[in-house]
Amino acid sequence: AIYVCFALISLFYLLKRNYTLSFAFLSIAFCFKMQAIFFIPIFIITYIIWQDFSIVYFLWIPGMYIVTGIPAILCGKGIVDTYGVYFKQLGSYNGMTFGAPNIYVFGLNNYQALSEPAILFTCTILIFTTAYVYKYRNVINNEKIIYLSGWIIWSCYMFLPAMHERYDYAAILLISVYMICYNRKM
DSSP: OHHHHHHHHHHHHHHTTOHHHHHHHHHHHHHHOGGGGGGHHHHHHHHHHHOOSOGGGGGHHHHHHHHHHHHHHHTTOOHHHHHTHHHHHHTTOOSSEEBOOSGGGSSOOOHHHHHHHHHHHHHHHHHHHHHHHHHTGGGOOHHHHHHHHHHHHHHHHHHSSSEEGGGGHHHHHHHHHHHHHTOTTO
């Protein structure tokens, strides 16, 4: 919930087009939990369609990650242990799903055979989403960005390997906000 809170604040400031605060909060979210990367495609899409902020803002993410690791290093934790924690996590789960009710519960559980194609398939979905949104960039507003954010996070949750049941939390919140504010019939 902590990283989702910061990620939602970052999305709020993105919609307000306050990019400094937006990227600062996204960076803080990433420092709490690696799953904050599910929000990065939204930022990439808005960068492509709005073209009103610098790509340099994306450097906030590794920059903040380095800054927040300094206290651990000063307390005696090694640099590799401090900054390598997310890399260690990438290889620590060898299953297609860990309680997540995504497509892999239907017997698609061979991690060695399916993990890389699943990642490529998810990237393909995100690339086609970006192309579609770019084609209709003139009608993209904050309402559609909120909906798109929920859809992107949900797509990552449904198609990426090694998802836990709790990783859809941000998508559920975003889709709920969208339905309450913009589409109550949904």
